[in-house]
Amino acid sequence: MQIDFLAKKKMPYCPGCGHHASNLNLAKALEKSGYNLLDVIIVSDIGCSGLIDENMACHTVHGLHGRVVALATGIAYALANKNKKVIAIQGDGGATIGLQHLLVAARRNVNMTLLVLNNNVYGMTGGQLSGLSNTSLKEKILHDEAYYPPFDITEMAYQSGAVYASKIMAKGEFSDKLGEAIKTEGFSVVEIIGPCPAYAYNSIKEMMELGYEEKVLTNTRPFVAPQFYERSSLFDSKNAIERQFSAKISNKLSILLGGSAGEGVQLAADLLAQAGLSCGLNNTKKGEYPITVGTGFSLAEVIMSNDPIYYTGIEKADVAIVTSQDGWEMVKSRVNEFTKLFVDETIDTGTVDYGVKLPFREKVGRKSAVLCAIAYWMSHSGVVPVDALVKTFAGHKHEEKLLEAVNTGISM
Ligand code: SF4
Numbered sequence: 205m206q207i208d209f210l211a212k213k214k215m216p217y218c219p220g221c222g223h224h225a226s227n228l229n230l231a232k233a234l235e236k237s238g239y240n241l242l243d244v245i246i247v248s249d250i251g252c253s254g255l256i257d258e259n260m261a262c263h264t265v266h267g268l269h270g271r272v273v274a275l276a277t278g279i280a281y282a283l284a285n286k287n288k289k290v291i292a293i294q295g296d297g298g299a300t301i302g303l304q305h306l307l308v309a310a311r312r313n314v315n316m317t318l319l320v321l322n323n324n325v326y327g328m329t330g331g332q333l334s335g336l337s338n339t340s341l342k343e344k345i346l347h348d349e350a351y352y353p354p355f356d357i358t359e360m361a362y363q364s365g366a367v368y369a370s371k372i373m374a375k376g377e378f379s380d381k382l383g384e385a386i387k388t389e390g391f392s393v394v395e396i397i398g399p400c401p402a403y404a405y406n407s408i409k410e411m412m413e414l415g416y417e418e419k420v421l422t423n424t425r426p427f428v429a430p431q432f433y434e435r436s437s438l439f440d441s442k443n444a445i446e447r448q449f450s451a452k453i454s455n456k457l458s459i460l461l462g463g464s465a466g467e468g469v470q471l472a473a474d475l476l477a478q479a480g481l482s483c484g485l486n487n488t489k490k491g492e493y494p495i496t497v498g499t500g501f502s503l504a505e506v507i508m509s510n511d512p513i514y515y516t517g518i519e520k521a522d523v524a525i526v527t528s529q530d531g532w533e534m535v536k537s538r539v540n541e542f543t544k545l546f547v548d549e550t551i552d553t554g555t556v557d558y559g560v561k562l563p564f565r566e567k568v569g570r571k572s573a574v575l576c577a578i579a580y581w582m583s584h585s586g587v588v589p590v591d592a593l594v595k596t597f598a599g600h601k602h603e604e605k606l607l608e609a610v611n612t613g614i615s616m
C-alpha cells in the first residue's frame with residue numbers, strides 16, 4: 205500500500221522557492237523507504253525550512269533556531285530503536301548557528317539524517333547572509349572586497365566522520381539521492397542547494413552557474429548504538445522531609461536574608477527553608493549573587509506559606525535579616541516599617557531607624573552571622589521553632605559550628 209507522507213499538498217513557500225522541491229522529494233523518498241508514518245520523526249529548525257511541519261503526515265517536532273541537530277540527537281538517543289527514522293531539517297542559517305552540533309553529531313555518528321536546505325540566506329528573517337553564502341552573493345549584498353569563502357558543510361560533516369555526506373542541487377527528481385542518505389545507518393547529511401527568489405538567487409539554473417559541485421562522500425564507519433548506563437536519580441540520596449514541628453504562620457511569611465559572598469547566606473537560607481518544610485509548610489528559596497560568586501553581596505529569599513506559592517518573589521519582606529553592608533544595599537529598598545528587621549550593628553542603615561541592631565558578626569564571626577541572626581529571630585518570635593532549624597543540620601560536617609551559631613543567637 206502506498207503511504208502518503210504529505211498531509212498537505214499546498215506548500216507554504218514563495219513561488220520558485222527551492223524548499224518546494226526539497227519537500228516533495230523528501231516525501232517521495234520516505235514513501236519509497238518502506239517506513240510507516242509513525243516510524244518517522246521530522247525535527248525542524250526555525251526558518252522557512254521549518255515550515256515543513258504542517259505538510260508532513262508523520263511525527264514532527266519544531267525546535268529553537270540552530271538547535272535542530274541537538275534536539276534530533278536527543279530524540280535519536282531516546283528512541284534507540286532501529287526501526288525509527290529521525291530526520292532533521294535546517295536551513296543554511298540554522299546550520300551556521302548550530303555548526304558545532306552538526307560536527308559533533310557527525311563525530312558521534314548519531315543515527316539520523318540531516319537535510320541542510322542551503323539557499324545562501326536567512327530567508328525568514330529578511331535575507332541576511334549566512335556562513336554558507338556564496339561569494340557572488342556577498343559581492344552583490346556587501347559591496348566589499350573582503351569576501352570570505354563559504355563553509356562547505358558537506359565536506360565538514362564528512363571530515364568530522366559522517367558516514368554519508370552529499371551535496372545536491374534542488375532540481376527535478378532527486379528522491380533517490382535522499383533515499384541513499386535515509387537508508388544509511390549512522391549520521392548522514394545532504395546539503396540541498398536551492399533558490400530563495402525573495403532574497404537571493406532566483407532559480408536553480410542561476411545557482412548551477414555558481415560552481416557548486418554535486419558530490420557524495422562516504423566513510424566506512426561501523427555504526428555502534430549508543431550505550432546507556434544506569435544512573436541513580438538525584439532524589440535517591442535525599443530523604444523526604446517529614447512534618448515534625450508546627451509553625452505559627454497565619455498565611456504567608458516572606459523572609460529576606462542579606463550578607464556578603466562567602467558568609468553562609470545561601471546555606472542558612474536552605475536550612476531555614478528545610479525548617480519550614482519540617483513544619484509542614486510550603487517553601488520556596490531563591491538565591492541571588494553576582495556572577496563573580498566570590499565577591500559582593502549574597503541575597504536569599506525564603507517564602508513559607510500554608511497555601512501553595514505561585515509567585516516566588518518578595519517585593520516587601522515580612523522579615524529581613526541583614527549581616528553586612530553589601531547585603532543591606534540589596535535589601536534596603538525591600539523593607540518598610542512593617543518589616544521585622546534585624547541587622548548587624550556594623551551596618552549603616554541611613555535613614556531607616558526601625559529594627560533591631562545587634563553584634564551578630566562580632567559574636568560568631570562573619571561566616572555564621574546570618575544563621576545566628578535567624579536563630580535570634582526564631583527564638584524571640586516563636587514563629588518557627590528553633591528545634592526545626594537545629595534538626596536540619598544534624599550530621600552536617602560543620603554541625604558543631606552551626607549549633608554554636610544557633611545557641612549564640614538564642615542567648616542574645
Ligand atoms: S523567503 Fe526565501 S526561503 Fe523563505 S519561502 Fe520565500 S523564497 Fe523560500
Ligand SMILES: [Mg+2]
Nearest residue numbers: 295296325327
Ligand atoms: Mg536559508
